[in-house]
Amino acid sequence: MLTENREFDEIYGKYKNLVLKAAYTYSGNYDVAEDITQSTFLQLYIYYHDMNHSNIKSWLYTTAKNSALNYRKRARREILEEMTAEESVIQDTVESAEDEFLQEIRDIDRSDLHERIFEALMNKNRRWYDAITLAYYMEIPQAKVAAEMGIRIEVLHSLLHRAKDWIKKEFGVEYDELNRL
Structure with missing residues (x-):
């Protein structure tokens, strides 16, 4: 206790x-x-x-x-x-309601994609997930992230670069498709 x-x-x-x-x-x-x-x-x-x-x-x-x-x-x-x-x-505001609804659906789809990216990243490589989450998502300064992870800043940069490349490779087409709509 x-x-x-x-x-x-x-x-x-x-x-x-x-x-x-x-x-x-x-x-x-x-x-x-x-x-x-x-x-x-x-x-x-x-x-x-x-x-x-x-x-x-x-x-x-x-x-x-x-x-x-x-x-x-x-x-x-x-x-x-x-x-x-x-x-x-309300039947007379169908167009604006449709536009809002479609935007909300796109936002939901984008949020779901981000969630799947983070889940896949965590399953692929826990260190990549931690580095991305702390540095970009939580917006903690990279020097502090490196210290917290017990690595040099150069190693952190390498982890972040590899993680971003993997995300682009695995989810790039889907992300581009979602943002094209």
Whole structure:
């Protein structure tokens, strides 16, 4: 169990921004991201003694990400249901509603593609995934990412370059096709 909440406070202070940023990035809603952050740390507090303490950072990030993705899926269903009801009532704004709907569908497809890219990248090479996520997605300075990963900055640049080349090779056509529409 956590000793007088000191360990929990240290973990919270160290990772609260990481969890909030992950939740916000995947949910797109700051209020929801705050709720997800609170829920994630509550789960950590409850299950701390059952966890592998060497991967708390990864667990926090993954938990926040999955909660945010679940929120988006629920919200997407609600939006589509609302849009269907509105379309039957408002017939004179069909063109603008169609344009908005198509844009939302493209945004959803783009988000799904990004999610698949990250999942495939993680399955392909965990170090590539970590480097891309920290440097580009979390926007942590590359020098700090290299230090956190325990590698030189040149090695980080090499990892990032190889990861980007692999992503272009595996998903380039699909990404170009999606953005062409």
